[in-house]
Amino acid sequence: MTRKPTLFLYLRATLFYIGFYPVTLVFAAFCLLVGWMLPFGPRFKLFTLMNYFSMFWLRLCCGVKYRVEGRENLPQDSAYVVVANHSSEWETLFLQTLIRPQSAVLKQELLKIPFFGWALGMLKPIALDRSKRRGALKQLLTQGKARLEEGINVVIFPQGTRVETGKLGKFNKGGAMLAASGQVPVVPLAHDAGLFWPGKSYVKYPGTVTVRVGVAVAVADRSVDEIHTDSIGWLEAQMRDMRVVDE
Template sequence: MRSGLLLKLRAVLFALGFYPVTILFAPFCLLLGPLLSFRQRFAFFTIINYFYIFWLRVTCGLKVEVIGRENLPKEGAFVAVANHQSEWETLYFQLLVRPQAVVLKRELLKIPLFGWALGMLSPIALDRSKPRDALKQLLQQGSERLKDGTPVLIFPQGTRVPVGKLGRFNKGGTMLAVSNEVPIIPIVHDAGRYWPGKSFIKYPGVVKVRIGKPVMVADRPVDEIHAEVIGWIEQEMKLQESGEEV
């Protein structure tokens, strides 16, 4: 009972920092954003993400450990593919892959202030009610971002999937990488253990992020590459869920 109350109080403290700071910071982004280049805009807008992760650690005891950071290319475009369990990765991954164009659902851009600022970071906002059109948009806009040298981040499960379940991984990210001949970087995390999807409560602990080695796509079929990438992700997810070291 007491521990449950403490978790709620810690979550309230996080919210008391998260929402006011976001509301205060967003107007500066909207005002200054048009004056900045994309890379400058991304760097400025995501300053607040450092606060989010810091505030999570202070209020909720939620830390992060990254394994395999050296596998992220230091230059050049690539497609990053990750599992989706929580709101946490939408905050932290903007610090992990910099800059980036994230693939997301179009509805997020309608959120006042937050969504408007997010829309200025050149996301690939898809209408999930039209899967065929969404794939065409992903391939077209994703190719534009990659040609500009901007990495694309995609969550191929399409939505948050609870810990212990794999969900279905679509091939859009693999198709995008193959059509542009850029590597795929697989990423796995277990944030759903500590910040379950749509949960107000955050649990203390260490989110483990594992970054796999780049998967090269030259002269290889989409299905083969997709099987390799998703096979690695699923294997690492199972290891994390079992509590084994990854």
Template sequence: MPKATPLHYLRATLFYAGFYPVTILYSAFCLLVGWALPFRPRFKLFTVLNYFYMIWLRICCGVRFEVSGLENLPRSGAYVVVANHQSEWETLYFQTLVRPQSVVLKQELLKLPFFGWALAMLQPIALDRSQRRGALKQLLSQGRDRLSQQVPVLIFPQGTRVKVGEMGRFNKGGAMLAVDSQVPVVPIVHNAGLYWPGKSFVKFPGVVQVRIGAPLATVERSVDDVHRESVAWIEQEMREIGA
């Protein structure tokens, strides 16, 4: 990880000087009009903001991204995305990649003023992580509902942000949901933590590598088999891109 310099702090300050006011204003607008829209048009409207984030991040901090394996992402239908979690970056970018989606997240995020309130209108699966057994039932119940509506579900099986160079523990929730609903699992890896470290104010210029794996079949397969295959692919690709 490079050492932060005064220039890095200056560029990050410029980024947030645009990030917060635009987030508040656009979220307020979405809260006013979003209730009148069906889910899919609402998702498209709300996530226009995420394209701004990516452009603004590149302008201010020099953080770009490259995606390989885009042909592996299903163009339609239900599937479960499992991805590593290192940064705030992927939570913003993935809403431009998987459209629409229902993201699995911690319940506390929905309490954030403006951003969290707007996020709550995008049908996330907001889990109370203090209730482990109840959280799994909620994931399967609400996830099954989203998938039945042909809305992909995005889950970060590590459960929380993990530092670059560490794997953490991958839970089986994504594999369980996919096997339960008989839909494919699409694994994705990235190394965003190199350029936007988790909970870091400073961003470092560079190119985030995003790799999308081939969909993994779940029909007539066990949860353990699907989980092992997805985790093996994720861990191998993370090592290759230095995540």
């Protein structure tokens, strides 16, 4: 899976960042000025216009496109929990255009980033302190259930952090526990974004990211272990099929 970046790819990535960072800064500042006046629904729609721009700009500058398979599997009649693999920065941008509205489970440090993090904090994220594992789980279940009751979907990366393409990582049970607690379905989602935008990589590789949305896993009268096994089992199988993990 290792590819050698070329000078042309470095130039394309540089063009992407020349547009991405200034636009993000200006737009985040604008959102901070007006976002507090808006209810959550309109605020989410406004703030995530930046995500649509990012996908467009990435395709234009770096040739990274995407396709979604199974979009029809996203529940329309209730909130739900999404569990997805995490290998890139791409999915953190894209998923806010697919799962709407949403509350993302993320690390607390992100909210300290000037302008971007401050604006992100206005989208009701569940910001966890990963150094406090017991407290983080309690926070996830408490705040996550509250978001679901508000009709806000919760997006979780159960690997806990970005995992290098080629590796599977360990999937925690937080998503299954939250779904069982809130009695909402779990939607597993797999992608191969790490092949095109590797984690912490400056260079992006042209191609089409595949996003697969699985059938929602029911939680009624089922244990956390059963929910976790069904959702993560599907996710791991798709990752192997997309060849984003080594056999």
